[in-house]
Amino acid sequence: MRGFITKKATILIPWTHPTLNLRHPTLESFVWNNLIRSTTLQPPLSIYLRMRRHAVVPDLHTFPFLLPSLTHLPLAHSLHAHTFLFGLHTRPFTQTSLIAMYSSCGCLNSARQVFDEITLPDTPSYTAVIHAYCKGGMVDIARRMFDQMTDKNVLSYSCMINGYVKCGEHAAALGLFRNLLALEGSGAGSEIKPNEFTFSAVLSACAKLGALQHGKWVHAYIGRCGMRIDVVLGTALIDMYGKCGDVERARCVFDEIGHDEKDVMAWSAMICAFAMHGRTEECLEMFGRMVDDGVSPNAVTFVGILCACVHGGLVREGDEFFKRMVTEYSVRPLIQHYGCMVDLYGRAGRIDDAWNVVKSMPMEPDVMIWGALLSGARMHGDIETCEVSIKKLLELDPSNSGAYVLLSNVNAKLGRWREVRHLRELMEARGIKKVPGCSLVEIDGVLHEFFVGDDSHPETQDIYRMLDEIMKRLKRQGYVGDTSEVLLDLDEEGKESALSLHSEKLAIAYCFLKTRPGTTIRIVKNLRICKDCHVAIKMMSREFNREIIVRDCNRFHHFKNGVCSCKDYW
Ligand code: ZN
Ligand code: ZN
Numbered sequence: 005m006r007g008f009i010t011k012k013a014t015i016l017i018p019w020t021h022p023t024l025n026l027r028h029p030t031l032e033s034f035v036w037n038n039l040i041r042s043t044t045l046q047p048p049l050s051i052y053l054r055m056r057r058h059a060v061v062p063d064l065h066t067f068p069f070l071l072p073s074l075t076h077l078p079l080a081h082s083l084h085a086h087t088f089l090f091g092l093h094t095r096p097f098t099q100t101s102l103i104a105m106y107s108s109c110g111c112l113n114s115a116r117q118v119f120d121e122i123t124l125p126d127t128p129s130y131t132a133v134i135h136a137y138c139k140g141g142m143v144d145i146a147r148r149m150f151d152q153m154t155d156k157n158v159l160s161y162s163c164m165i166n167g168y169v170k171c172g173e174h175a176a177a178l179g180l181f182r183n184l185l186a187l188e189g190s191g192a193g194s195e196i197k198p199n200e201f202t203f204s205a206v207l208s209a210c211a212k213l214g215a216l217q218h219g220k221w222v223h224a225y226i227g228r229c230g231m232r233i234d235v236v237l238g239t240a241l242i243d244m245y246g247k248c249g250d251v252e253r254a255r256c257v258f259d260e261i262g263h264d265e266k267d268v269m270a271w272s273a274m275i276c277a278f279a280m281h282g283r284t285e286e287c288l289e290m291f292g293r294m295v296d297d298g299v300s301p302n303a304v305t306f307v308g309i310l311c312a313c314v315h316g317g318l319v320r321e322g323d324e325f326f327k328r329m330v331t332e333y334s335v336r337p338l339i340q341h342y343g344c345m346v347d348l349y350g351r352a353g354r355i356d357d358a359w360n361v362v363k364s365m366p367m368e369p370d371v372m373i374w375g376a377l378l379s380g381a382r383m384h385g386d387i388e389t390c391e392v393s394i395k396k397l398l399e400l401d402p403s404n405s406g407a408y409v410l411l412s413n414v415n416a417k418l419g420r421w422r423e424v425r426h427l428r429e430l431m432e433a434r435g436i437k438k439v440p441g442c443s444l445v446e447i448d449g450v451l452h453e454f455f456v457g458d459d460s461h462p463e464t465q466d467i468y469r470m471l472d473e474i475m476k477r478l479k480r481q482g483y484v485g486d487t488s489e490v491l492l493d494l495d496e497e498g499k500e501s502a503l504s505l506h507s508e509k510l511a512i513a514y515c516f517l518k519t520r521p522g523t524t525i526r527i528v529k530n531l532r533i534c535k536d537c538h539v540a541i542k543m544m545s546r547e548f549n550r551e552i553i554v555r556d557c558n559r560f561h562h563f564k565n566g567v568c569s570c571k572d573y574w
Contacts, residue, residue, distance in 0.1 A: 033063045041069040048073045062090055067098045071105035080109050100128045107136035127153065131160045138167025143176075158196050166205040169212070175451065177209040178218060185225075197229070200237055207240040214528030214555050216248035217449050223257075233257070235265045239273045246277025249526050249553040249560055268294075268302050276308035281560045282569045284316030303335050310344035314351065315559055317573055322348045339365070343372045350380015351573065355389055371400050378410070390414050405431070405438045443507035444528040447518050454514070457505040463517070471513035478543045486536040506537050508554060512544065524551040532556050533574070542566050 036055040040048045048070045055062070067087055074080045084102060087093040093102075099122050106115035119125060119133040130153045137146035150156070150164045161184050168177035184198060198206075203226055210219035223241060226233065233241065238261040245254035258266075258274045271294040278287035291309055294301065301309075306329045313322030326345055329335045342365045349358035358377055362369055374393040381389035391414055397407040408431045415423040441456040454461065461467060475483070508529050515525040533541075533556040545552050546566030554561045562569035 032060050033066065036060055037063070037065045037069065040066065049079070062086070062092070064092055064095045064097055067092060068101040071098075071101040072108055074105050075108050077109045077111055080105050080111070080114075096122075096126055096129065100126075100132045103129060103132040103136060107132070107139055110140070112136055112140045112142070127155050127157055127160060131163050134160065134167065135163050138163070138170060141171055143167055143171040143173060147176075156196065158199050158202060161196060162199065162201040162205060165202060165209070169205050169209050172212075174209040174212045177205065178213070178215070181206045181209075200231075200234075203231075203237060204240045207244040211244040211247035213446075213451065214248050214444060214526065215446050215451060216245075216250055216526060217446050219244045219248050220253075221449070233260065235261055235267055235270050239270045242270065242273040242277060246273065246280060247555070249281075249555060249562075251277050251281045251283065263297075266297070266299070268299050268305065271299055272302065272304040272308055275305055276311070279308045279312035279315065281562070282312075282315045282571075284312045284318065287312040288321070301329075301333055301335070303338055303341070306333075306335055307338075307340050307344065310341060310348065311559075314344055314347045315570065315573070317352060319348055319352045319354070339367055339370060339373065342367075342369075343376050346373055347376040347380065350377055351383060353380075353384040355381055355384060355386045359389070369396070371397055371404070374400070382410075387414055387417065402434065403436055405436050408436060409438065439531065441507045442530045443511040445511045445515055445526065447515070452511070452514060454507045454510040456507045458507065458510055461514070463514070466517055467510060467513045470517050471509060474509075474513060474516065474544060474548075475540075477547055478540060481543060481547060483540060483543055486539055506534065508533065508537050509540065512541065512552065516548070522549065524553060527552070527554045529554060529556045532558055533561060538568065538572070538574075542568055 033055075036051065036058075040051045040055075043051055052062075052066070052070050055066075067083070071080075071083060074083060083105070084093075087098050087102065092098045099118060102118045103115045106112070106118065115133060115136040119129060122129055125133075130149060134146045134149050137143070137149065146164065146167050150160065153160060161180070165177045165180050165184075168174065168180065181198070181202070184196060184202070187196060203222060206222055207219060210216075210222065219241075222244075226237065231237070238257055241257045242254045245251065245257065254274065254277045258270065261270055271290065275287055275290050275294070278284075278290060287308065291301070291305070294305070306325065309325050310322055313319070313325065322345070326337070326341065329341070330337065342361055345361045346358045349355070349361065355377075358380055362373060362377060365373070374396045378390060378393040378397065381387075381393060391411070394407050394411040394414065397404055398411070401407070408427055412424045412427045415421075415427070443454050445452050445454075452461070458464070459468075508527055511527050512525060515523075515527075519525065533554055538561070541552055541554065541561075541563050543566065544550065545563035552563040554563070556574075559570065559574060561574070
């Protein structure tokens with residue numbers, strides 16, 4: 005019977021099929037169970053209710069497909085009662101799906117309660133409760149449960165790794181993946197081989213961290229396992245290479261995916277990779293090829309296309325794509341698309357048009373929208389718009405430290421010193437701290453993290469000495485610190501030293517210490533790169549003949565021979 009459950013079968017509607025003997029009890033529930041499982045047109049619950057109306061008794065295969073689809077807690081409780089009614093509540097299948105059901109309803113306590121009532125929890129029930137905790141953001145508890153398991157399998161590993169990724173703990177995800185591989189190498193008789201799901205989760209961790217060497221290694225490992233790179237794995241690889249700053253490799257993977265196999269996700273991943281790197285022409289060319297190939301673009305594709313227009317400053321083209329998206333491809337604009345449009349107009353200095361987009365949106369503008377409007381307004385000195393958007397930002401997210409700082413800068417520019425003081429007091433009263441700038445570099449497969457003004461690295465003295473030397477050489481070439489983006493309350497000298505301690509400068513100094521001349525330097529930064537660092541890194545790339553690639557929170561900057569790929573438009 006179990007075999008039937010996992011096989012996909014085309015099911016005929018039972019009451020229209022002449023040869024089915026519906027009075028046969030197991031056959032009857034078998035047909036209904038399959039209907040519940042394969043329904044796409046109706047909610048499984050409605051089929052279950054019809055099944056009950058026909059007086060068919062549910063069996064142990066009924067609930068596993070039905071329960072996880074429920075998201076409404078009172079209904080979940082009723083169905084839980086049904087499992088008691090039919091004496092199925094102690095069946096392992098049912099218990100696991102009850103955990104999944106409460107997890108879908110967002111009710112972690114009940115999920116845990118079901119789990120605790122199981123005398124001997126098996127691997128699936130452990131995995132279900134781990135998944136529930138990860139989904140609820142309680143990744144530490146999930147890990148404790150995971151460590152308790154005696155019989156882990158590839159699913160439980162994948163679930164835990166994926167949980168780390170979803171909760172933003174990417175380094176922990178890579179760590180657990182390494183544990184899994186060490187298990188295999190230890191010869192302890194463990195036969196857990198990572199599968200597509202494991203690799204997809206690990207690759208997305210590498211992408212988030214910008215850990216190119218790790219990502220490359222995973223790619224090679226997939227090859228060694230003899231696993232075919234299908235379109236799903238291929239898309240994960242394209243995304244990883246794109247986000248790790250190696251768009252050429254992303255392109256190679258893309259070209260290796262079979263022509264007929266490429267779906268809209270694979271095309272979109274490649275389009276987004278080009279967009280992030282400011283390679284607007286190639287991005288638009290890709291789009292043309294995709295459409296010629298008969299693949300219909302979706303919402304993700306257009307996020308990529310509009311981003312490319314934003315980074316390339318192509319206002320007219322972006323405008324056109326936005327219109328075509330709706331009229332030609334019937335893609336309903338999401339908030340991300342509106343965000344791109346606000347960004348597009350804002351950067352180009354067309355603040356009125358940006359405002360019109362905000363007013364025309366059918367949904368409530370979120371922090372991304374106000375943030376985009378703010379950065380455009382800042383760039384073009386529209387203080388009024390700045391003020392409005394910062395206030396909106398603070399309404400939506402009162403802990404947004406950056407917004408407080410910006411608002412006090414705006415007030416300072418207007419000479420409203422009382423407001424400036426008030427804001428500072430407010431920040432202190434609310435216990436709001438600035439998000440520290442943080443840069444990540446990967447050297448010989450080890451990730452090093454640098455915070456602004458960091459002195460916690462074991463080689464910190466050498467790093468500062470190196471940084472000092474670099475800055476001296478830049479100054480001889482005419483570098484002067486651009487302090488216009490630093491907090492107001494520092495004096496000029498303080499401002500300059502605060503600048504030279506920005507995390508990306510520390511990270512670059514470390515790379516100069518640790519890598520051979522000529523090696524490309526790759527850095528991932530959590531905030532937007534500041535004007536001063538941008539100028540300094542441009543000069544470094546020429547002065548020391550190094551290619552330096554920085555991913556900030558918006559996009560990639562490729563610094564080479566004293567110029568940046570963003571053409572100073574970021
Ligand atoms: Zn900086
Ligand atoms: Zn740049």
